[in-house]
Amino acid sequence: MTLSIDHTALETLAVQARRATSQLAATSTASKDRALERMAQLLIEQERPLIEANAQDLEGGRLKGLSQSFLDRLALNPERIAGMSDALRQIAAFSDPVGEITDMVVRPSGIQVGRMRIPLGVVLMIYEARPNVTADAAALCLKSGNAVILRGGSEAFCANRAIVKLWHQALLEVGLPQHAIQLVGTTDRAAVEALLKMEEWIDLVIPRGGEGLIRKVVEVSRIPVIKHYKGVCHLYVDEGADLDMAVELALNGKVQRPSVCNSLETLLVHEAVADAFLPNVVAALRAHDVQVRGCPLTQGIVPDVVPAQETDWPAEYLDLILALKVVGGMDEAIEHIERYGSSHTETIVTESHHRAQAFLRRVNSSCVLVNASTRFNDGGQLGLGAEIGISTSKLHAFGPMGLRELTTQKFIVLGQGQIRP
Amino acid sequence: MTLSIDHTALETLAVQARRATSQLAATSTASKDRALERMAQLLIEQERPLIEANAQDLEGGRLKGLSQSFLDRLALNPERIAGMSDALRQIAAFSDPVGEITDMVVRPSGIQVGRMRIPLGVVLMIYEARPNVTADAAALCLKSGNAVILRGGSEAFCANRAIVKLWHQALLEVGLPQHAIQLVGTTDRAAVEALLKMEEWIDLVIPRGGEGLIRKVVEVSRIPVIKHYKGVCHLYVDEGADLDMAVELALNGKVQRPSVCNSLETLLVHEAVADAFLPNVVAALRAHDVQVRGCPLTQGIVPDVVPAQETDWPAEYLDLILALKVVGGMDEAIEHIERYGSSHTETIVTESHHRAQAFLRRVNSSCVLVNASTRFNDGGQLGLGAEIGISTSKLHAFGPMGLRELTTQKFIVLGQGQIRP
Numbered sequence: 058m059t060l061s062i063d064h065t066a067l068e069t070l071a072v073q074a075r076r077a078t079s080q081l082a083a084t085s086t087a088s089k090d091r092a093l094e095r096m097a098q099l100l101i102e103q104e105r106p107l108i109e110a111n112a113q114d115l116e117g118g119r120l121k122g123l124s125q126s127f128l129d130r131l132a133l134n135p136e137r138i139a140g141m142s143d144a145l146r147q148i149a150a151f152s153d154p155v156g157e158i159t160d161m162v163v164r165p166s167g168i169q170v171g172r173m174r175i176p177l178g179v180v181l182m183i184y185e186a187r188p189n190v191t192a193d194a195a196a197l198c199l200k201s202g203n204a205v206i207l208r209g210g211s212e213a214f215c216a217n218r219a220i221v222k223l224w225h226q227a228l229l230e231v232g233l234p235q236h237a238i239q240l241v242g243t244t245d246r247a248a249v250e251a252l253l254k255m256e257e258w259i260d261l262v263i264p265r266g267g268e269g270l271i272r273k274v275v276e277v278s279r280i281p282v283i284k285h286y287k288g289v290c291h292l293y294v295d296e297g298a299d300l301d302m303a304v305e306l307a308l309n310g311k312v313q314r315p316s317v318c319n320s321l322e323t324l325l326v327h328e329a330v331a332d333a334f335l336p337n338v339v340a341a342l343r344a345h346d347v348q349v350r351g352c353p354l355t356q357g358i359v360p361d362v363v364p365a366q367e368t369d370w371p372a373e374y375l376d377l378i379l380a381l382k383v384v385g386g387m388d389e390a391i392e393h394i395e396r397y398g399s400s401h402t403e404t405i406v407t408e409s410h411h412r413a414q415a416f417l418r419r420v421n422s423s424c425v426l427v428n429a430s431t432r433f434n435d436g437g438q439l440g441l442g443a444e445i446g447i448s449t450s451k452l453h454a455f456g457p458m459g460l461r462e463l464t465t466q467k468f469i470v471l472g473q474g475q476i477r478p
Numbered sequence: 479m480t481l482s483i484d485h486t487a488l489e490t491l492a493v494q495a496r497r498a499t500s501q502l503a504a505t506s507t508a509s510k511d512r513a514l515e516r517m518a519q520l521l522i523e524q525e526r527p528l529i530e531a532n533a534q535d536l537e538g539g540r541l542k543g544l545s546q547s548f549l550d551r552l553a554l555n556p557e558r559i560a561g562m563s564d565a566l567r568q569i570a571a572f573s574d575p576v577g578e579i580t581d582m583v584v585r586p587s588g589i590q591v592g593r594m595r596i597p598l599g600v601v602l603m604i605y606e607a608r609p610n611v612t613a614d615a616a617a618l619c620l621k622s623g624n625a626v627i628l629r630g631g632s633e634a635f636c637a638n639r640a641i642v643k644l645w646h647q648a649l650l651e652v653g654l655p656q657h658a659i660q661l662v663g664t665t666d667r668a669a670v671e672a673l674l675k676m677e678e679w680i681d682l683v684i685p686r687g688g689e690g691l692i693r694k695v696v697e698v699s700r701i702p703v704i705k706h707y708k709g710v711c712h713l714y715v716d717e718g719a720d721l722d723m724a725v726e727l728a729l730n731g732k733v734q735r736p737s738v739c740n741s742l743e744t745l746l747v748h749e750a751v752a753d754a755f756l757p758n759v760v761a762a763l764r765a766h767d768v769q770v771r772g773c774p775l776t777q778g779i780v781p782d783v784v785p786a787q788e789t790d791w792p793a794e795y796l797d798l799i800l801a802l803k804v805v806g807g808m809d810e811a812i813e814h815i816e817r818y819g820s821s822h823t824e825t826i827v828t829e830s831h832h833r834a835q836a837f838l839r840r841v842n843s844s845c846v847l848v849n850a851s852t853r854f855n856d857g858g859q860l861g862l863g864a865e866i867g868i869s870t871s872k873l874h875a876f877g878p879m880g881l882r883e884l885t886t887q888k889f890i891v892l893g894q895g896q897i898r899p
């Protein structure tokens with residue numbers, strides 16, 4: 058760790074990554090899978106040095122006074138290492154998107170035109186504490202033929218370095234370029250800023266962490282950023298909905314894992330079902346220690362709810378708190394979502410085919426659901442396999458990003474000497 | 479035209495565009511097509527006021543001392559207006575990408591998961607002189623369900639304003655929101671800078687113009703930018719290639735329209751065919767007034783070519799000049815393209831199936847061709863219909879962008895009450 062950054066070293070890192078991309082793009086699926094399988098093996102074989110490196114991080118964290126919950130997230134143990142290893146084997150088993158040719162047609166000129174899927178090039182991952190990202194994000198980039206530059210949190214530096222050392226061994230044994238996976242050798246913030254200006258060498262930035270980190274990256278970067286600020290997810294209970302189902306979906310959305318971005322934050326209820334629904338759902342939520350903050354109409358039906366303030370509507374609680382609003386119908390629900398939502402995940406509970414279709418069409422969030430929990434907006438659940446991140450901006454990818462979203466398409470043309478007249 | 483910008487007015491413009499998107503996203507294809515057809519009609523009916531507005535621009539341009547060729551590009555006449563009108567009718571005839579659902583599968587949890595194509599939202603177009611962009615870019619945005627903010631060059635301000643007035647009439651008659659198409663009411667550069675910071679309201683920026691304009695936009699913008707700096711396109715003539723075909727493709731690439739980005743700039747020739755090919759191709763090019771700048775090996779075969787300098791290899795001439803280099807084989811050709819190319823368009827002339835496949839796979843430009851002219855990298859020729867721009871960055875879209883590239887996909891989920899266990 059240095060205090061002043063070495064710009065030349067950083068540029069070398071980026072140029073090496075770019076150079077590795079030519080070989081990576083043309084690497085066979087079999088070679089990439091061999092490297093992933095070998096890395097899965099090495100993580101198990103080299104469990105002890107990994108845990109020792111992690112112990113240094115934990116010791117440093119304790120000296121810095123990091124919280125126990127932070128240290129818990131940082132800690133590696135045999136179970137967690139086995140989990141990292143399993144994740145790599147799963148990624149090896151996914152099909153390789155690179156090289157797929159689609160949309161092949163013959164044009165009037167006689168040329169054949171299609172699109173071939175290719176890697177993006179060089180991906181810069183910026184992330185916080187958990188060292189498992191150093192294994193799984195790198196694995197997703199490798200499988201999709203991209204070179205990756207990893208910049209993990211300073212608190213996990215020793216473990217990250219140890220994991221990347223194993224990556225280099227796996228790549229070397231299989232004959233793949235070591236620069237396919239590189240760790241930034243300093244935890245200085247200025248290093249990140251310098252990398253974010255290297256648009257000539259780096260194709261995509263994926264920041265994973267708090268909203269502050271992500272906003273900072275967007276502001277500084279000249280490289281496209283895939284970002285996700287927050288998840289203010291809504292469930293709208295329609296007139297005529299199955300109210301028992303609605304209670305289950307509200308409960309699952311809020312309490313199954315409140316700390317994640319696809320957990321439920323606001324419940325919108327059609328006024329026609331409010332009298333029948335609100336007492337039940339509030340009781341069910343309270344039985345799981347959820348604090349409900351209600352609009353004036355809610356307060357009229359369930360008098361002892363906490364009155365909701367204007368600040369509750371855009372809030373991402375990530376906690377056992379739920380905002381609740383009675384609305385005049387689906388139009389008002391959609392207006393509320395447009396005004397306060399984060400384009401992340403919204404669901405409708407309805408028995409009306411017409412309104413299910415209209416909700417799916419009109420709500421422009423990354424995942425729109427009918428009669429299912431918001432918690433399904435997840436790469437694994439949606440069938441992408443592992444996910445490298447989630448995008449709530451619409452460019453390139455919208456929603457969870459898997460292997461396919463780490464690629465792009467080029468046009469390919471097969472001719473027999475055609476010229477433009 | 480004001481000298482100090484009115485930030486509130488610009489923000490109002492952006493917010494109005496955002497508001498229009500809800501209605502636009504849910505508008506039927508029939509309504510959008512009616513608006514396009516009506517606009518095509520209005521351009522013809524209102525030809526006289528358009529030409530009068532354009533006359534003001536031309537008069538202003540002459541007073542500013544703009545060149546005759548610039549004024550020629552700026553000028554509207556009945557033929558050009560008829561061309562604009564035809565382009566709109568063609569866009570109306572394209573199929574609408576919005577609402578398409580693909581990849582629908584049932585997941586183990588029982589939920590059905592698919593992807594629905596949706597508009598991006600609000601597009602900011604920044605462009606230079608030609609007023610036809612005010613018609614066709616707006617038409618592509620409208621057809622794909624996006625709101626557009628147009629910021630044309632100051633030299634075409636009066637014509638652009640007159641065209642947008644017709645757009646408003648067409649939208650109004652069909653019952654679509656007028657704010658779907660708006661023109662920035664000032665040509666002050668500070669207005670563009672202010673808009674480029676409005677990431678909350680604007681989803682995508684498409685700058686069309688010189689490299690300087692585009693670099694400036696990328697530097698200032700917090701909104702994703704689809705960009706295309708330049709086209710340094712290569713043709714590689716392989717060992718065993720059909721040399722007559724190679725002459726035709728070189729000639730077509732260079733002379734058919736030298737001023738455009740997909741014209742040929744560098745010819746790479748396998749050393750095994752150099753003796754047979756170079757004298758013929760140089761003679762054919764010279765017969766069309768092309769200056770050939772050759773590497774030392776070329777100079778050995780065609781002694782009177784202009785010696786190429788290092789600065790010739792990355793040059794985008796856009797003129798009757800061609801750089802020519804003899805290479806040891808396809809590997810060296812691909813290395814040259816990686817080092818000096820612009821990821822735009824590259825073609826191979828070959829009879830070898832193996833090398834055709836390898837070239838297609840290994841060259842990561844937006845369009846890679848076999849035995850066809852670089853001039854085919856064009857939305858119309860590739861079958862996209864009209865194109866709104868071309869991207870040489872890999873995120874979101876790579877190559878010519880048509881209607882589909884003005885959309886994105888959200889996940890849709892149909893359940894029967896599923897929750898996450």
